[in-house]
Amino acid sequence: xxxxxxxxxxxxxxxxxxxxxxLLLRDLVEGSLDDGYARAAAxxxxxxxxxxxxxxxxxxxxxxxxxxLATAFAQTRDRAGSVAQARDALVAEVxxxxxxxxxxxxxxxxxxxxxxxxxxxxxxxTGEGARLAARLDELEAATGAVAVNGPGMxxxxxxxxxxxxxxxxxxxxxxxxxxxxxxxxxxxxxxxVNEIWAAGAEAVAVNGQRLTxxxxxxxxxxxxxxxxxxxxxxxxxxxxxxxxxxxxxxxGGFGGSxxxxxxxxxxxxxxxxxxxxxxxxxxxxxxxxAVPPAxxxxxxxxxxxxxxxxxxxxx
Amino acid sequence: MIAALGxxxxxxxxxxxxxxxxxxVQPYLPIAVVAALDAVFGGVRALLDGIFDDxxxxxxxxxxxxxxxxxxxxxxxxxxxxxLSTGVVVVLGIRIFANSAAIRRQLFKx
Numbered sequence: 199x200x201x202x203x204x205x206x207x208x209x210x211x212x213x214x215x216x217x218x219x220x221l222l223l224r225d226l227v228e229g230s231l232d233d234g235y236a237r238a239a240a241x242x243x244x245x246x247x248x249x250x251x252x253x254x255x256x257x258x259x260x261x262x263x264x265x266x267l268a269t270a271f272a273q274t275r276d277r278a279g280s281v282a283q284a285r286d287a288l289v290a291e292v293x294x295x296x297x298x299x300x301x302x303x304x305x306x307x308x309x310x311x312x313x314x315x316x317x318x319x320x321x322x323x324t325g326e327g328a329r330l331a332a333r334l335d336e337l338e339a340a341t342g343a344v345a346v347n348g349p350g351m352x353x354x355x356x357x358x359x360x361x362x363x364x365x366x367x368x369x370x371x372x373x374x375x376x377x378x379x380x381x382x383x384x385x386x387x388x389x390x391v392n393e394i395w396a397a398g399a400e401a402v403a404v405n406g407q408r409l410t411x412x413x414x415x416x417x418x419x420x421x422x423x424x425x426x427x428x429x430x431x432x433x434x435x436x437x438x439x440x441x442x443x444x445x446x447x448x449x450g451g452f453g454g455s456x457x458x459x460x461x462x463x464x465x466x467x468x469x470x471x472x473x474x475x476x477x478x479x480x481x482x483x484x485x486x487x488a489v490p491p492a493x494x495x496x497x498x499x500x501x502x503x504x505x506x507x508x509x510x511x512x513x
Numbered sequence: 514m515i516a517a518l519g520x521x522x523x524x525x526x527x528x529x530x531x532x533x534x535x536x537x538v539q540p541y542l543p544i545a546v547v548a549a550l551d552a553v554f555g556g557v558r559a560l561l562d563g564i565f566d567d568x569x570x571x572x573x574x575x576x577x578x579x580x581x582x583x584x585x586x587x588x589x590x591x592x593x594x595x596x597l598s599t600g601v602v603v604v605l606g607i608r609i610f611a612n613s614a615a616i617r618r619q620l621f622k623x
Contacts (some may be wrong), residue, residue, distance in 0.1 A: 226604060230611035232573050235559040238566035257519030259571035263549055264520045266578070268527020270546045273534055 303481070310479075314344070339401065342410035342480035346401050350475045351444045353390060353457075356432035357381050358464025380464040382433055384417035386456075387424075390435060391415065393453030397444050399437035401477050405429045408480040425481075441471040540589070541582040544598055548581035549574060551605045554612040561619040581605070 321327035321334070338344040358380025387404065394402055402409045407424040414425060421428040437444060448454060449469055457467045526532075534542060552574035559565040581601050588597030 223607075226607045227611045230555070230608040231558055231562070231615070232555050232569060234569035234573060235555075235562070235564045235566055238569050239564035242566075253515050253567065255571050256516040256567035259519075259567070259574055260516050261519040261523035261526075263553060263574060264523025264525075265527045265532075266523075266542075266545060266549050268524045269532055269534060270542050272528060272531050273539065273542060276531075 341483065342401065342408045342413075343483045345477060345479045346438060347474060347476045348400075348438050349441045349471070349473050350399070350436060350438040351394075351441055351448065352468075352470050352472050352475070353394065353435040353437070353448075354432055354468045354470075355382050355386065355390065355435070355457075355460070356466045358466070381420065382422065382431060382460075382465055384415050384422050386460060386465070387422055387433060387435070388415045389456050390453060393451060393456065394435060394437045394444075394448055397437075397439075397447035397451060397453065399439045399444060401438040403436045403477045405434055406478060408477055410480045410483060413480070436472070436475050436477060438475055438477060441473075445469060445471060540594075541585055544581045544585050544601055545578045547602055547605050547609075548577040551608050551612075552577045554609050554616070558612045558615045558619070561616055 317334075318331060321331040339346050391402055391404065391409065404415070404424050407413075407427060407429070409424070414423075416423045416426075418428070421430075422433070423429070454469075457469070460467060552570065555573060556565060556570040559570070584601055585594055585598045588594040
């Protein structure tokens, strides 16, 4: 503890009434110069000779100072660089994985299409097959396994203009009610979609996400998720069906009054007919099999459960 | 002259050789730098006061850096490393300020 501040001699005659904490600060400020310098000066004045080679001592000391400062500088610079590098690498990897994902999705689409073609070809061979093909067409359209197109209705919902945008979000506390009330929630979309199904829609998609019997409309934070994919407003619900009947039933029923209620919160909505809508196939359609529970000790049972886990893994 | 050469040599060596700092020393490097700055400012002030002494400077530098790093190391072992390093930085920071103020008064007479 060579550099602990010691009281300077000239302050000993000061009144002792000063608070201790102030004394500490005064010690720090006034004793900031090392006593050693004053003592060395006193020694020199007393005639003691300066140590030999002291220039070299200083040179080595300054070398150490320079080395320490430069090393710390290089260290900090390197660390900043490596953080940025790690971040860039992660970003590149995310990009890479997303691209891979997209490519795999495209390959899946192509192979699905070729399977479908082969299926049709095989089914047209017999009369029974033709009937099955027709039934398959119907079921596939209903389950969302294939893309469909035709006339229908488009319902468009958007957040209230004073609450939704990211730019406004900065000065509106997202936790307060006023900001939330003008936002389209998962419950709103659920209600609208359910009413559209009830009005007789044959196929429904939200922002391009085809809905199936197993689709979920949920929320995570402020985002609405459809089949676990986040959507951004405005929400466009496309429904295939007889346009006149569909729209009349929807607007005249609970759906229309629900939209009116939403309007009270500033949520804008439009309902329009569309002569030709294209709805993509659902990406989440996969066959699921019921599997009997594994029988302990039986080889067959464990095989079956293995099959089951594989088929579940494809979902 | 030789002394200035030593400083330049040290900086150049640090920048271009980039000595690898052992991982366990790395947390104490910033505190060591603050302690070194305190010693340097004290040395410059003594120089301007005309009472500079090579040996005192070198000893104060070495002990400053060592003690500061040791205090923080001890704090880390006791679980109060952050608080102790804050204390060290506050104390050394006040001293650096006081010394630089004295240097300023010497240089600019203001």
